Structure formats: structure tokens, C-alpha cells
Amino acid sequence: MYELGVVYRNITRTNSATADALAAYGSATVHEAMGRVGLMKPYMRPIYAGAQVSGTAVTVLLHPGDNWMMHVVAEQIRPGDIVVAAISAECTDGYFGDLLATSFQARGARALVIDAGVRDVKTLGEMKFPVWSKCISSKGTIKATLGSVNIPVVCAGMLVTPGDVIVADDDGVVCVPRTVAVQTLDAAVKREANEGAKRAKFASGVLGLDMYDMRPALEKAGLRYID
């Protein structure tokens, strides 16, 4: 359930060094580093290809067809933040366009993640303001009903608490809770450490079957080869 009509001004953000460092590892590696959890649903797609970001979450809860709280959350943005917008019921309207993006960018926001639609996507691409959204829609919204800012929200199936780290790229969006951000970064660093060596082996033709010594386990599981 959501607390309505409140704006929490003081949230505890993940340390910026940690939050910033996670971007380089990408959503897939970070998700693996957390134990294969934390991903939003795969319908969340970037409005243009190639962006890869991380930052601290400020959250906003909106109602269907109403983007009033987008202006309220703008004031709570600090440099390095990513705005995470949840809606209280399913909606495909376009809650966000180039003017709000200009405002968010001026406040230091790095991206928007929204479980609804956005518009002005060509201009957003020219501005290099990345958005991950459920859809793209010209449909405008009204400003009539209170939601909340910086409460925990469920966005695309994932719980996001203000101050958590968001990592987003072409593969999707992952939320790293503040309490496990440091250990997740450590685990991501370790995962990446030997990726180069593995890639070189694969490129030389070595099979995963041999590199990971899978043959005994496959045989034990009963795999039969038939000529």
C-alpha cells in the first residue's frame, strides 16, 4: 500500500562513489552479482539504444493520467539521481516530455525510469536524456490528484526504496538496495575480473563444456550422445 500526499525531503542516498561505479558493469552483471534478483520486468525498454547509467533513486508515485507529482519530484532531485516513477494502476499515457526533461537535467538527474509512457522521444534523444519506459505515447496527462515523493514504490514489478542504486542499459533496469550496494559492487568487480580471459578462450574455440568442466555433470544427469 502507498502513503499518499507526502514528500520525504531527507532520504539516505547510497554513497555516490558506489552508485557511480556500478554503471560500468551493466544491468546483467549487477543482477548476477546480487544473486540473480533485483530486475524490473523486461517490458521496460530504453527510448534510444546505447545509454548505460547508474545513480541514486528518487521515487514518485503517480496516478493514471495525472503527472502533477512529476513537478513535485523535480524539486527533490540532486545531481547523480535517477527518477523512478510508479503508477497506482496500469497506464500507457505520456507523462514526461522535453520540457520536464530539461528541468530534470538542470537539477542533475541522469535518467528517468517510468512504468508508463513518455513522449517527445526524438528530442529526448537529442538532449541525451535517457529514459526507460513501458511504452511511448503522445497522450497527455492532467494535474489533479496527489501522489507521493520518496516513498518506497513498486516499479515494473520491483520494489525501489529512495536512495537505492538504479543501473540501466540496453538489457534492462536493475535496482540495488542501498544496504547491499557496496557488496554488490565488490561482487560485480570480481565477476568482471576474469571475463577477458574467458572471452579469449571462447574466441580461440575452447568450449564452455571444457572450460567449466561440465561434461561429468552432464553425464551424471544422463545426457546421451547419439551418432
Added chain:
Amino acid sequence: MYELGVVYRNITRTNSATADALAAYGSATVHEAMGRVGLMKPYMRPIYAGAQVSGTAVTVLLHPGDNWMMHVVAEQIRPGDIVVAAISAECTDGYFGDLLATSFQARGARALVIDAGVRDVKTLGEMKFPVWSKCISSKGTIKATLGSVNIPVVCAGMLVTPGDVIVADDDGVVCVPRTVAVQTLDAAVKREANEGAKRAKFASGVLGLDMYDMRPALEKAGLRYID
């Protein structure tokens, strides 16, 4: 994000008198009584019509195609509970059938709410064990990977904390947080109090336009009648 491989044995359940009393009001009224929040997504449907229940949530996090933790959560059920099952990624498999239902029912569970599929639905109907699910599927599952029991989970888009109250009927499923259960029950009681009078007025032909005195506001908003 989810904590994996843990079972919380001691959870604080909502007072049973409150939890039990909410059933009579149904999901629509209870959702209104909370300020129009708390609903799971409308793809959650009952496997048979007519059941209307409430109870305290015990939660379980499962992985795609793996129902191992269903047996772990069974042990944590107390009479009056409703099991809420979330999956770590989208899945339509049939996690639950008549044998598990027999076990759950023997432990005192009143219902299952699951963001995936179930099977043996004819037998479940005969047993009068209600289930709200995303789909129905014969597809079986394996028992290989640890999830968790009694952690907060996101089920069909809604955060459920163990001990919260679940209210479910033909209209859908709502989660009432433990901390607001009493006030929600009070609000629901008040909402219902004058429903009978309203219904009688409507039945006699009185219009909502007059009963709720909407005409001035509609006129102010600019509504024009054209003959």
C-alpha cells in the same frame, strides 16, 4: 531486491479479529477505504467464482519453474493465513495442485494468491480451496533452487509484507498493511453503513446527479446539454 534462502518463522500477524472482519467488505470497498491503493493487478483471477475471503499473509518467493519453497512455506502456515506467492521472474507454470492444497488446508490456510499458474483446478473447486492466480496450467515444476519465506514480496505489482491482511473476491485481490488494518476496517464499515440507503434511492429512480448534487460542479466544468 530479495533476500534469498531464508525463512522467517516469527512474523507479526495482524490481529485476527481485524483480519477476519475485512472479508465481509470485499476487495473494492476495502481498496476504497484505504484511499484507493493496495490492489494487485487485475490479471489476478479466482479459479472459481463466488469465494470471498480475508486472512493474514504468509509470503513465499519462488523461482521460475521451481516450487520447492511451497513445501517450506506450508510449515509456516497458521490457521487464518493466506499464502502469497511471488516469482522472481515471469512464469506461467502450475506451481500448486490438489496435494499441496490438501496440505495447506490441513495447516489452516484459507487461500492461495500466486503470481503464476496453478493446476488441478476442478479438484480445488471441489475442495473449496480458493486460489487467485495469473493463469491455469498443467505445467509441472522442479525442486532445485532456494527462495525465501516470509520476506516482503511484490506479487502482481503490489508489495506484501508478512502479516498484512489479504482480501480477495471475484473483483480481485487487495493487500491491507498491518499498520493500517484497524483504520481501514473502520473506514470500510463507514462506507458500507449508508450503502443500503443509497441503493434504495437508486432503485427508486433517483439519479446520482441529484443524490450526490453533481449538477453545479458539472455546469461549472462547462458541461453543455444539447437538445
Added chain:
Amino acid sequence: MYELGVVYRNITRTNSATADALAAYGSATVHEAMGRVGLMKPYMRPIYAGAQVSGTAVTVLLHPGDNWMMHVVAEQIRPGDIVVAAISAECTDGYFGDLLATSFQARGARALVIDAGVRDVKTLGEMKFPVWSKCISSKGTIKATLGSVNIPVVCAGMLVTPGDVIVADDDGVVCVPRTVAVQTLDAAVKREANEGAKRAKFASGVLGLDMYDMRPALEKAGLRYID
């Protein structure tokens, strides 16, 4: 495009004898009688099985999450009408429940057809007030924005002009324009006339291949039988 903020009080309804007579033929036969057009999309489903109705359309355009105009349209209902509700953008909220149904029924409405959600479906079934809808949802709505009543609307992909005939049953919903209602009824009557004879032949084991003399056309098209 839609004209907003207007209520047309005087609409030309299809002759009631014609409108009433179409129910008996059902949506499939009526759709065939019109030349295989006029159907709403098949996601429109009845909230309970077995209802089969026809009536004259009064229309209402609503906005996402806002059912204010439902009260406005109630006043325009006359006995024998079916309310057709369109939404200006996709929405699954529950716009209609037992109180409004009581009001609609008191005004003489035979059914509701709505391109969104409804609630209180158990009670609606007990009241024998049939609804065809996109979904079922407890989600409540607000009363804030003007739509219109008795303008032409697009409901579930089909254009409905006030006064047209709506025919709905377990197979779906069809709209018969007022201007072709009489000829459609005539065509439906003719279609049904020899259904009994056909059914008896099929029941006796005669094949459609022979009854409709399809073998020459199939052979000409190149159908080959292989033993």
C-alpha cells in the same frame, strides 16, 4: 476525434420492435447478416455466462480513471437502452459497480458494454444486470473531468452511434447501425430459417462437403486425397 463536454439529449433510436427482435438471433448470426462486419474485439467478455440481449445504444465517453460521466449518462437512459462506454485512453479500472447498476436498471437499461473494467461482479450477477467488459477490477475511479454523452464513440474497435442496436451474448458484442437494422433483422431471420433443417442433416451424419456441394470447388482448387 471526440467532442468533449456535451450531452445530446435527443437521439434517434432504432425502432424498438426491431431493436428488441434482434436479441433472439445472437451476435454471430447478426454479424453474418450484416455481411460479417460490426463486431467489437473479442476481448470483450460477459461477466457471467448465459445473458443474451439487444437494445438501443446510449453512449458515453469517459477518461482514464474517471467515471463522472456515468452519472450523467444515467439520466439519458430510457427503457430498452444499452449503455456503451468508451474511454479516451486504455484503462482497466473498475468504472461501474452495484450502485450504478441499480440506478441504470431503475432507468430501464438492459446492459452495459464498457471498454474498461467493472466491479461488484458477484452482485451484478445476482441482480441479473449483464455487463460486457474488457476486464474485472476493484480499482476505483475519481469524478474530475468532463467527457460526453451520446456522441459517436469507438468501443473495443467498433464505431457506435447513439441509437444503433447492440446485440450481445456469450460470443461477443455486435453493433447494428440504425440505418441497416431492419434489413439486418430480415437477413437474420432468413439465415435462421433453415438452420433447423441443416442441423438435422448434420445430426444424421450428412457432411457439409455434400450438403453445401463443396467437392467440385475443392477439387478445382487442387485438393488431393492420399491413401
Added chain:
Amino acid sequence: MYELGVVYRNITRTNSATADALAAYGSATVHEAMGRVGLMKPYMRPIYAGAQVSGTAVTVLLHPGDNWMMHVVAEQIRPGDIVVAAISAECTDGYFGDLLATSFQARGARALVIDAGVRDVKTLGEMKFPVWSKCISSKGTIKATLGSVNIPVVCAGMLVTPGDVIVADDDGVVCVPRTVAVQTLDAAVKREANEGAKRAKFASGVLGLDMYDMRPALEKAGLRYID
């Protein structure tokens, strides 16, 4: 790929004793007995609840919006058959209604499984002719293009070869290849043999954790209980 414009008259049906016996075990048990394969996608739903059938598959490939071959397949039906209808591209039209059902039933067909829509569902229910379909739709079809009868088809994601056994109930539809029908029946019989004993134990409050001796494996996997 599909061979078009052919009707295979002689197919090798699974032995009728085997085909008939599988119905009693239901789609979930039969699917488990095959090693958890063979299911059609869960969007295939019965048009009325409670039917549970098995029979030998006769197949038909149709084109979008064209049910001509339905009349061709009718001639190939023998008592005990279930017609399996695939479409060459996605379509929701109503390919089948009460007249064709009368014909199919007269020929001895037990059911229809179709990856598209059907209509006249109220009458089909009264006739007790069960159908599993993707949807229900009044939309009629034309008779213009050749498909094929009794070729292997893909229906709702599953390959069906003529003569295979189809098992369908409220949980879904499973296809048992003729070559493994006997061994699948044996395995299903064994699976069911001790279900009664298990159910009694569950009903008495014994947990699956103990009945299946899961505690050591869960502990080994690292499950932690927290008080």
C-alpha cells in the same frame, strides 16, 4: 513448414484402449508421466468447465479467416477422435459453431482443440461438445483457400502428429505421441497409485518437508531459519 492442399485418409491411430484410458488421469498427470513435456500453451482454455477427455488426433491446417477445411476434416473423423486445428498465422476468428459441432459429434468426435476462436459457445455447452480454444469470437470466416488434413501441425506451440493422443481438461491440453502412449499410460497409472495415500497424509497434517524428506537437501542448499 506445411504441405498444402492434401488430405491423408489413412493415419495410424493410437490403440483406442490406450487412448481412452488416458482421460482419467488428466492433463497434469499425463504431462508429468511423459517427463514434463507435451503441453500446449496455457492460453488454450475450455469453453465450459468440467469436461475431461482423451482421444486420437485428426489434424487440420487452416488459414486466417477461412474455415473451408473444417468441412474436409469432418469426413476424416472416426469415433473416438479429437480434432486438432492449427492456423497458418495468428487469428482470433470464430471458425466453429453449433452446426459444425453437430456434424463432428455425429461423426463421433469427442472434442475440438483449436488455436483460434469459436462461437455459439452456449449451444456447444448444451450439446456437451467440449472445445479448447484461444478465444471466443462471433467473427465469421470464408471458404476460399486450401489447407490440409492429417499432416503434422503445430497447435498452441506443440507439435501434433495425426494419431497421437490428446488429453484435455480444465488444466489444459497435452499431446501424447502415439509411440509413447503405452509407456505414458503406465507411468500415469504408477503416479496415481500412491496419490491417495499421500493425500491422506497431507490431510492429517504431515508436511511435504517430512513426507518427501526434503529437510537435508534444503539445509545442504543453505536454507536458514530465523526466529
Added chain:
Amino acid sequence: MYELGVVYRNITRTNSATADALAAYGSATVHEAMGRVGLMKPYMRPIYAGAQVSGTAVTVLLHPGDNWMMHVVAEQIRPGDIVVAAISAECTDGYFGDLLATSFQARGARALVIDAGVRDVKTLGEMKFPVWSKCISSKGTIKATLGSVNIPVVCAGMLVTPGDVIVADDDGVVCVPRTVAVQTLDAAVKREANEGAKRAKFASGVLGLDMYDMRPALEKAGLRYID
């Protein structure tokens, strides 16, 4: 309902100066200028990014899997037109490819808007012939059944009358009725007039809260700030 088998040769097109001028404002601004109506559903997507067009609608009604009328509508195209194609039931087939695009382009068409699939999308991109469609599919169609040309159609949920203006870009597709095209253009011009000033203010860090003087209304609605 649709009139079948007719081609209206004389339609009243919106004045070309008005129709042409709307392109510059884009679908979002034009939709707002009409009072937030007129949009097709957001599943309509461009086959390549960056196109932004407007033009007068010529319409065509097609049947599932049949593109015969595409050749009929080609003859009715005049320079500056946009073809709007509706289908009488849901279909994902590829109705249109590079040859038809060459023909349409030679006749002066600026774009195609189709509630179904298209193919040869790489070539269409190279030809700079923009298409907005429901999907992309190689699936071919037949030429067997009559539809109509230049009748009012429902495309992606929106009524389009021949001669209306279509405005399409990366955000979606909007239909501006001929009767309101001039006033819509005026309103769009006014909306855009002060966009530059607003953008500059947002870029300098001014908040929407202050620029639009939202704080009193938010306070009145009960918004609480919590430190």
C-alpha cells in the same frame, strides 16, 4: 459497421496548407491542441525513427490476410495524402512491402498508417517511405475479398474520416478531423509560441512548481513535506 465493396472517389480533403502545416508541431502538441483527444493506440509504432509527417487521409478497409484493396486505394491517392488502413478483424500479416510503397510514393503518398503488419522494412527505410504499423511480419496476403476505400474507418481505436489530417512522428499517430483542422493548427501554434521561453527557464533551474505557481494548489490538496 462498414459499407463493403465501395470506393468513394470524391472526398473533401482538408485544405493542404493546413494539413501540411501541422507536421511541424508533432503528434503530442497537436493532440493537446485538440483537447487531448484524437490519438491512435500507442501500439502503433514507426518502422524507422525520425520521420515526422502530416497529410490528408485516404482510407481503406481490408480483411484479415487479404490486401486486394491496397491496389484499389493506390488509384485514389493524390499528392499529400497519407493512406490509413483498417482491418475488419485483428491480423498481424504483412500487407505492404517495397513494391506497393513504390506505387504509393509515385502517386504522391507521404506515408502509410496500418493497423496490421508490413514487410520489406529495410527497403522502406532506404526509400524514406515512413510507415506506422502494429507490427512487422513477412507473412504474405491473398487477394480475394472486397473491402472499401474512402469510407470512415476505425484504425487503432480511432475513427478516421477520409480527408481528415493525420499527424505522425516517433511519439505516435493523431487524427485531426477536417472540421477542426484550422482551429487545431491555431491552438498548436499558440502552444508552441512560449515553449522556447519555458525551456530556457527550466534549463536555468526554475522549477515547474514555481513557473506554473503550483504550490498553493498542492498545499490546498493536502500535500505534506516531511523532513
Added chain:
Amino acid sequence: MYELGVVYRNITRTNSATADALAAYGSATVHEAMGRVGLMKPYMRPIYAGAQVSGTAVTVLLHPGDNWMMHVVAEQIRPGDIVVAAISAECTDGYFGDLLATSFQARGARALVIDAGVRDVKTLGEMKFPVWSKCISSKGTIKATLGSVNIPVVCAGMLVTPGDVIVADDDGVVCVPRTVAVQTLDAAVKREANEGAKRAKFASGVLGLDMYDMRPALEKAGLRYID
């Protein structure tokens, strides 16, 4: 039904000259050349635009959330192959990323076609390793359950037998059975032969109505022109 736990090492691949030559014609032409069959469902989309390939199919059956067999199939790849991956139930997880792509590419694979998700799509694009998939997802998989390699599989609704030819481009994916590959290539060559001439005619303004001599058939079907 699927045979589980087997790897067929010796499959009969389509002659490489034929398999290679089909790429140039693209999925739409090849599908037409086969008689308008053979296409996978249109939800299969390329992860980047512009790739156009053909090759011989090696197949793999995977289980939901488990990519173990991806390493097994890698060993069976020969230069010129395209891997076709089917899943035993619906799943959106990311089964494949840059490391496996490096391995597949080193073995000579030209592409992957998978009825599930993939990740590392930016890197895959940089590597020029094309993938057609149902979705993109960071979600990782486990390695626990046996599937099979080089058995016939159903991928996105189409049966694929090992050794068949896969043709994929921006329009979709088509499977050409080995037994009809030569005749399909011949038919494709013929279809393309006069495309240039047709395009030139269309570009000069000739209508399909005249080029294909459609006017008599349209008139016979009853098409009426109204001025």
C-alpha cells in the same frame, strides 16, 4: 512431445550452396516461394537492424530459466549453422550473452534464433552477431536440467528440424525444410527475376490495378465506384 537428454551428433544438413544462397532473397520472398508457410510468429525480432542471414539449423531444447544445453549445442555447431533455441515453457529470461556469442562465433555460427530473451545486446551488436529473440532481458539462468540437442523443435510456433535452412532479416524468421530447400530457392529466384521491372513500372505511376489486370475481377466481385 520432446525426447529429453539426447544429443544427435549426426544430422543431415541442407547443401551449403543452397542454404547460403537463400539469404539474398530475404524472409518475405522465401516464405512466398514456399507457398506462404514456414514463418515464425512476428514477435521474433532482431536485436539490431539490418542483418540478413541464412544457414543450416542446429536445434536445442531448453527449460525455463536454464541455459545449460547452450553449452552442449555449442559443440555441435559447424561453420554456416544457425542455432535455433526452443524452450519447454514460456520464459523471458536472458539465456545468451556476449561470452556464449564469442563461443558460437568461434565455432562458425552465423546467428541465434531463440524463443526467449537474450542480454549483452550492445556488445552483440558490436560483435556483429545477429540474434532474433522474443525479448531482451538481463535475467540470468541456471544450469541444472537436461534438454536436448538436434531434435525437432517448435520455435515461435514453427517446427524446425535439424538441418533445415533458416532465413532471417528485419522482417522476421522463416524455416525452409531441407527437403524443399532447392525447389524453394528456384521459386525465390523466379519471384525476384521480374521484381525490378515491376518496381520500375510502379515508380513510373502504373497502378497494380492495371499491371496485374485486377479491374475485371474487382468488377465481377461487385466493387462499385461512387463519385
